Amino acid sequence: MFGPAVLIVVAIAATVAALAYGGGATPQLIQDPGPIARWGLPIAKLVVNLSAAGMIGALVLAVWALTPKKREFDVALDVAAASAAVFTVASAATGLLTFLVVTGVELSLGDTFGAQLGQFLTTIELGQAWLTTTLVGAAVTVLCFAVRNHTALVFVAVLAVFALVPMAQQGHSAGTAGHSAAITSLGLHLVFAAVWLGGLLTIVLLRNELDGARLPVVLARYSTVALICFIVVAVSGYANAALRIGTWDQLGTPYGVLVIVKLLALLALGGFGAIQRRYLIGRMSRAAAAGKADRPASRISEFWILVVAELAFMGIASGVAAALARTATPVAEQPGVIAQTPAEILTGEPLPPWPDLYRYFTEWNLDLLWILGCGFGIFFYLAGVWRLRRRGDKWPIYRSVLWVSGMLLLAYITNGGVNAYEQYLFSAHMAAHMVLTMAVPVLLVPGAPVTLAARAIRARKDGSRGGREWILLAVHSKFAGIIANPIVAALLFAGSLWVFYYSPLFRWTMVDHIGHEWMIVHFLITGYLFVQSLIGIDPVPYRLPYPFRLVLLLGTMALHAFFGLAIMSSAGLLLADWYGAMGWGTDALVDQQMGGGLAWSIGEIPTVALAITVAVQWSRSDQKESKRHDRHADRTGDAELEAYNARLAAIAEHDRQG
Known part of the structure; x- marks a missing residue:
């Protein structure tokens, strides 16, 4: 327990020091809530962050690195349950302290105070956020005790991550001009920092359950996750700081200095991770494999010191982060300039330049979630191809080219000019x-990513589940069998439009950034399932014969075209109080009809490409079947043909005798 104690003590000390330096606990001139609320709120948020890390990190480690048949798995779930319980209590305390700070009401046990607190938690957005966080934490606590099924724990982990969503939607991000970018960067920062810190903390608490040979295995798996977390935390942290600091000269402000301290702690953690990954884990594994009992013990001691x-440095970073949430930012949280157009009132963002055609290729509205997602998608795909080629296996180059092209196109649509204008123009939204x-x-x-993953990722033999096991389990699940069915995929593809x-x-x-991200995921998945049912290479439970694939394609695209024509001929505006109230001086109905024309016309090129691909695959399938029959005939000396001819001759002879 020495390691967790160091984390907690250092984190609290860093929080207090950062609050004192940055002025986050300075008495307010009007309606000061008192020192207990001023100092207690950031410390309560620190406890929320640390317990969230223990909850999420332990669950991720259990589903990714640990074996259900070993005691390490149950202990990790106990850590997650205990952390979730602390998270629930700390969230409730944070909600109460937030109410005191926001309203300036004195703490009381009277009915009036209870009514005011209840109104804050149920009708005010900030109070609703903390109430939701508390309730989700309580649900995760119960589920961590009740659920021990390996597959079901994935959904518990997803629910635990969802507990951080209300936190990402509040704080400094709520008032900045780049509201959507702030929510995305803060959400990524919270989730991946929790996985990073919580995973390491869980390994420390599992120390007695991991022997000399088992520890390097678990560490290697955690190290891969930690490296990804480091990249995401660093990038999202930079994006958050850029939104709140504004210019380089603001680094001299108290907020800027605290950001620098947090950055230095992050760089130190990156150095620790590099030492751990490049030296200690490898030496511990080699020593354990060689059966040298004394050397593994010495390596393990070095590891625990590290x-x-x-x-300790994670404690510094966590404490400074908690204090930063209460420190005034150089960029004002509430914009000082009154919105000039209805579009700015609706979206909270400054208007982009007038949408000339070339602007769609020069304007950018970056979405960090999809930048990182596409970047990791390209990297891991090419890493899998490289691993196959190293061991002498072949992988068609056209698959890599198509996958990378698809990821780059996805990155453009979610970050380029189309994303910059889709909030303001229905036509841009429909194009996306x-x-x-x-x-x-x-x-x-x-690109056949599932086939590549099945061939490139090493299979595990200890009962745990890594990338290969989880992907194959998902692909062969009953749910995947239902949604991957060609008829169901076509209905999802066409029906979801209406x-x-x-x-x-x-x-x-x-109106909601979370809804916007859901929309992208939904459109991408439904389109992928439909195309996979037609020309996919990856394994699916059932495929239609080629003639029926063409019929399905033409029927589905007819419904798709009918939808576009319905939009084109519509005389009423969809979301009239949104697209019709932007105040750009454009005819919103004409723009909507243009969007319908895009829905009708853009699908033609992919439809032709799909039809050609299905026809080519059909032709190749016939050629393969013919070659197979020819090879069989060569092996058997045309035995089937001779038997068939002999049967016909026997029938003819029987007829003559009759």
């Missing part, structure tokens, strides 16, 4: 929809 130092659901999957599906645009889902994706 871990304690790493936890069509490319996500039609063009991107046509490039990604032939359901999305003629239901409250459309509004949700406009």
Whole structure:
């Protein structure tokens, strides 16, 4: 327990020092809540962050690195349950302290105070966020005790991550001009920092369960996750700091100095991770494999010393982060300039330049989630190809080219000019929809990522599940068998158009950044499933014969075209109080009809490409079948043909005798 104690003590000390330096606990001139609330709120948030790390990190480590048949698995879930319980209590305390700080009301046991607190938690967005966080934490606590199934724990981990979403939607991000970018960067920062810190903390608490030979194995798996977390935390931290600091000269402010301290702690942690990955884990593994009992013990001692130092720097980073949430930013949280156009009032963002055609290729609205997602998608795919080639296996070059092209197109649609204008113009939104659901999957599906993963990722033999095991389990699950069925995939592809645009889902994706991200994922998945059912290489439970694939393609695209024509001929605006109120001086109905024309026309090129691909695959399938029959005939000396001819001769002879 020495390591966790170091983490907690250093984190609290760093929080207090950073609050004192940055002025985060300075008495307020009006309605000061008192020292208990001023100092207690950041410390309570620190406890929330640390317990969230223990909850999420332990769950991720259990589903990724540990074996359910060993006691290490149960102990990790106990750590997750205990952390979730602390998270629940700390979230409730944070909600109470936030109420005191925001309202300036004195703590009391009276009915009036209870009514005010209840109103804050149920009607005010900030209070609702902390109430939701507390309830989700309580649910995760119960599930960590009740659920021990390896597969079901994935959903528990997802629910635990969801507990951080309300936290990402509040704080400094709520007032900045780059609201969506702030939510994304803060959310990524919270989740991956939790996985990083919580995973290491869980390994420390599992110390007695991991013997000399088992420890390097678990560490190697954690180290891969930690490296990804380091990259995401560093990039998202930079994005957060850039939004709040503004210019380089603001680094001299108290907020800027604290950011520098946090950055130095992060760089130190990166150095610790490099030492651990490049030297200690390898030496521990080699010593354990050689059966040298004394050397593994010495290497393990070196490792635990390094871990304690790493936890100390994590404590510094966590404490400074908690204090930064209460420190005034150089960039004002509330914009000082009143919005000049209805578009700025609706979106909270400054208007992009007038949408001339070339602007779609020069303007950018970066979404860190998809920048990182596409970057990792390209890296891991090429790493898998490289691993295959190292061991002498072949992988068609066209698959790599198509996969990388699809990822680059996805990165452009989610970060380029189309993303910059889709909040303001229905036509831009429809263009993004069509490319996500039609063009991107046509490039990604032939890349056969599941086949590559099954061949390139090493299989595990200790009962745990890594990337290969989880991917194959998902692909061969009953749920995947249902949604990958060609008929179901076609219904999802075409039916979701009507359901999305003629239901409250459309509004949700406009007004809520989480809804916007869901929209991208949904369009991408439904398009991928449909294209996979037609020309996919990866394994699926059932495929239609080639003639029926062409019929399915033509029927589905007819419904798709009918949707576009319905939009083109519509005389009423979809989301009239949004697209019709932007105040750009454009005719919103004409723009909507243009969007319908895009829905009708953009799908033609991918449809032709799919039809040609299905026809080519059909032809190649016939050629392979013919060659197979020829080889069989050569091996058997045309025995089947001779037997057939003999049967015909016997029938003819029987007829003559009759």
